[in-house]
Amino acid sequence: MRRPGATNADVARLFLEAAELLELAGENPFRIRAYQQGARTVEELDEPVARVAARGAKALDALPGIGEDLAEKIRQVLATGSFPLLARLRKQTPKGLPELLKVPGLGPKRARLLYDELGVRSVAGLARAAKAGRVRTLPGFGAKTEAAILAAIGGGAAAGEKRMLRARAASYAEPLVELLRAVPGVDRVEVAGSFRRGRETVGDLDILVTGRARAAVVEAFTSAPGVARVLARGATRAAVRLGSGLQVDLRVLAPESFGAGLYYFTGSKAHNVAVRGIARAAGLKINEYGVFRGKTLVAGRTEEEVLAAVGLPWIPPELREDRGEIAAAREGRLPDLVTLRDLRGDLQCHTTDSDGRDDLEAMARAAEALGHQYLAVTDHSPSVRVTGGMDAAGFRAQRRRIDKLNAKLGKLTVLAGAEVDILADGRLDLDDATLAGLDVVVISIHSRFNLPEAEQTRRVVRAISHPAVDILGHPTGRIIGRRAGIALDLDAVARAAGDHGVMLEVNAQPERLDLDDIAARAAVERGVRLVIGSDAHAAAELGFLRWGVDQARRGWVEKQDVGNALPLARLRKLLHGSRKH
DNA sequence: GCCGTTTTCGGCCCGACTGTTTTCAGTCG
Numbered sequence: 001m002r003r004p005g006a007t008n009a010d011v012a013r014l015f016l017e018a019a020e021l022l023e024l025a026g027e028n029p030f031r032i033r034a035y036q037q038g039a040r041t042v043e044e045l046d047e048p049v050a051r052v053a054a055r056g057a058k059a060l061d062a063l064p065g066i067g068e069d070l071a072e073k074i075r076q077v078l079a080t081g082s083f084p085l086l087a088r089l090r091k092q093t094p095k096g097l098p099e100l101l102k103v104p105g106l107g108p109k110r111a112r113l114l115y116d117e118l119g120v121r122s123v124a125g126l127a128r129a130a131k132a133g134r135v136r137t138l139p140g141f142g143a144k145t146e147a148a149i150l151a152a153i154g155g156g157a158a159a160g161e162k163r164m165l166r167a168r169a170a171s172y173a174e175p176l177v178e179l180l181r182a183v184p185g186v187d188r189v190e191v192a193g194s195f196r197r198g199r200e201t202v203g204d205l206d207i208l209v210t211g212r213a214r215a216a217v218v219e220a221f222t223s224a225p226g227v228a229r230v231l232a233r234g235a236t237r238a239a240v241r242l243g244s245g246l247q248v249d250l251r252v253l254a255p256e257s258f259g260a261g262l263y264y265f266t267g268s269k270a271h272n273v274a275v276r277g278i279a280r281a282a283g284l285k286i287n288e289y290g291v292f293r294g295k296t297l298v299a300g301r302t303e304e305e306v307l308a309a310v311g312l313p314w315i316p317p318e319l320r321e322d323r324g325e326i327a328a329a330r331e332g333r334l335p336d337l338v339t340l341r342d343l344r345g346d347l348q349c350h351t352t353d354s355d356g357r358d359d360l361e362a363m364a365r366a367a368e369a370l371g372h373q374y375l376a377v378t379d380h381s382p383s384v385r386v387t388g389g390m391d392a393a394g395f396r397a398q399r400r401r402i403d404k405l406n407a408k409l410g411k412l413t414v415l416a417g418a419e420v421d422i423l424a425d426g427r428l429d430l431d432d433a434t435l436a437g438l439d440v441v442v443i444s445i446h447s448r449f450n451l452p453e454a455e456q457t458r459r460v461v462r463a464i465s466h467p468a469v470d471i472l473g474h475p476t477g478r479i480i481g482r483r484a485g486i487a488l489d490l491d492a493v494a495r496a497a498g499d500h501g502v503m504l505e506v507n508a509q510p511e512r513l514d515l516d517d518i519a520a521r522a523a524v525e526r527g528v529r530l531v532i533g534s535d536a537h538a539a540a541e542l543g544f545l546r547w548g549v550d551q552a553r554r555g556w557v558e559k560q561d562v563g564n565a566l567p568l569a570r571l572r573k574l575l576h577g578s579r580k581h
Numbered sequence: 582g583c584c585g586t587t588t589t590c591g592g593c594c595c596g597a598c599t600g601t602t603t604t605c606a607g608t609c610g
Contacts, residue, residue, distance in 0.1 A: 070583085110608085273593090285594085
């Protein structure tokens with residue numbers, strides 16, 4: 001770990017570790033939650049926590065969930081890489097105990113019991129104890145618990161939490177929803193949870209059903225194709241694990257509770273807790289069955305009804321993260337979020353001229369079929385060799401083919417573009433004359449991901465400052481679950497983008513979604529315009545725009561913030577061809 | 582440990598399911 005100079009992620013990780021160790025120590029649950037909330041606040045900050053700390057004594061304290069004590073601990077982490085309480089907790093926590101918490105079904109109480117009574121020191125040791133039949137001898141444990149522990153370990157569930165890309169989860173969710181909708185007597189089926197909130201990854205799926213056929217629904221669900229194991233099965237709730245490893249929870253709700261259930265199971269947990277606090281202050285109680293005054297149900301059929309009961313307008317699910325949406329709702333300043341229908345075209349895609357799998361005309365026809373008004377074809381520049389990047393002559397030849405194609409296309413206009421590599425020193429990978437001849441210039445980083453932040457930021461800012469540049473593509477270069485983004489001062493990048501009229505991309509590839517929600521929101525707040533680009537490498541991928549829109553919505557992005565929500569004539573005025581520097 | 586239209590103490594969201602238990606604790610979401 002780098003130290004000093006802890007990042008937000010470092011601070012968050014240490015707070016979460018402290019929370020876990022406090023839990024094992026049997027501490028006050030609310031104190032534990034305070035550390036978890038503090039971790040979340042720091043993690044979701046749109047600037048380095050070190051910069052907040054540098055603003056003075058009170059600045060950290062002003063962050064939500066950060067009080068005097070946690071502020072001091074943040075300062076300690078920034079200065080030393082840790083804090084005394086954590087060091088003490090690490091010392092007093094028996095080695096191997098935290099590892100046991102990773103086994104699903106084991107919490108602090110039972111983990112502690114296994115440790116103390118059976119001398120279990122690791123997940124492997126737990127497996128041995130369970131196989132030897134020793135686990136069932138403990139009070140509160142039995143043969144079934146022992147088998148469940150073995151199954152959980154065997155399934156690799158303890159190897160670490162694995163979240164699935166939302167786009168992939170959708171391919172499991174959609175057939176299940178179809179199946180349940182076909183059950184006679186079912187009225188409504190909705191996917192709730194983080195899937196509905198549009199998070200880039202989901203840990204599981206929550207499916208809500210209402211209708212008369214309760215037993216039939218549970219039966220259809222637990223016997224659906226793809227179900228590998230039934231984890232739980234009750235009258236109103238069931239849970240299964242699919243062959244893909246994805247867990248799916250089902251809840252059956254009465255119609256008069258459907259809105260309350262949908263709202264409750266959509267979350268986020270932090271959002272729900274905050275709204276429940278409001279309800280409590282008004283003498284109301286919210287649960288998944290409705291809003292109650294005493295025992296009287298006062299709302300529950302729809303989400304609008306539930307929120308109205310606590311004096312709030314309906315809040316789009318993508319905003320329900322307790323990141324200011326509740327205050328915004330109360331004050332009537334919720335954003336009017338961009339929708340897929342608002343987009344008039346797409347500003348990044350690839351063809352067989354570089355690493356795409358469909359040719360120019362196929363891509364154009366597919367975009368036309370989607371109703372796009374324009375499509376920028378942005379094949380790679382030469383230095384990205386693995387992609388078969390084109391040279392200057394290649395782009396000139398492609399331009400001539402695009403002009404011919406446009407002459408025979410109907411409503412769609414193909415824009416001649418390029419995704420130009422940003423070289424190590426911030427220069428661009430095509431000469432100025434070639435760049436000037438293009439309609440759209442996207443610039444991106446495809447190498448040298450590991451430069452230190454200052455150098456990386458200089459590189460990107462220099463590239464943005466080139467007068468031919470229109471869009472910074474996938475600005476951080478992160479690949480979800482595989483590669484962290486480059487170290488970049490997004491504030492400086494946003495400033496440069498604003499100064500030079502460059503738009504920042506929300507790349508819609510399901511494993512990129514880059515900028516992410518928090519960065520997109522920060523960019524928009526700094527007055528920068530975004531574009532949502534599919535970065536399609538095949539005709540079918542032009543549909544990826546939906547994932548980019550969802551990410552943008554999570555970042556509070558409105559139609560007016562998005563370049564490709566403009567009709568072509570107005571978009572052209574933002575591009576380097578008509579822009580004056 | 583945080584927080585305040587219940588304001589510096591005393592709360593902090595709430596219920597389902599499981600397994601093991603004769604009435605509930607632990608875990609999860």
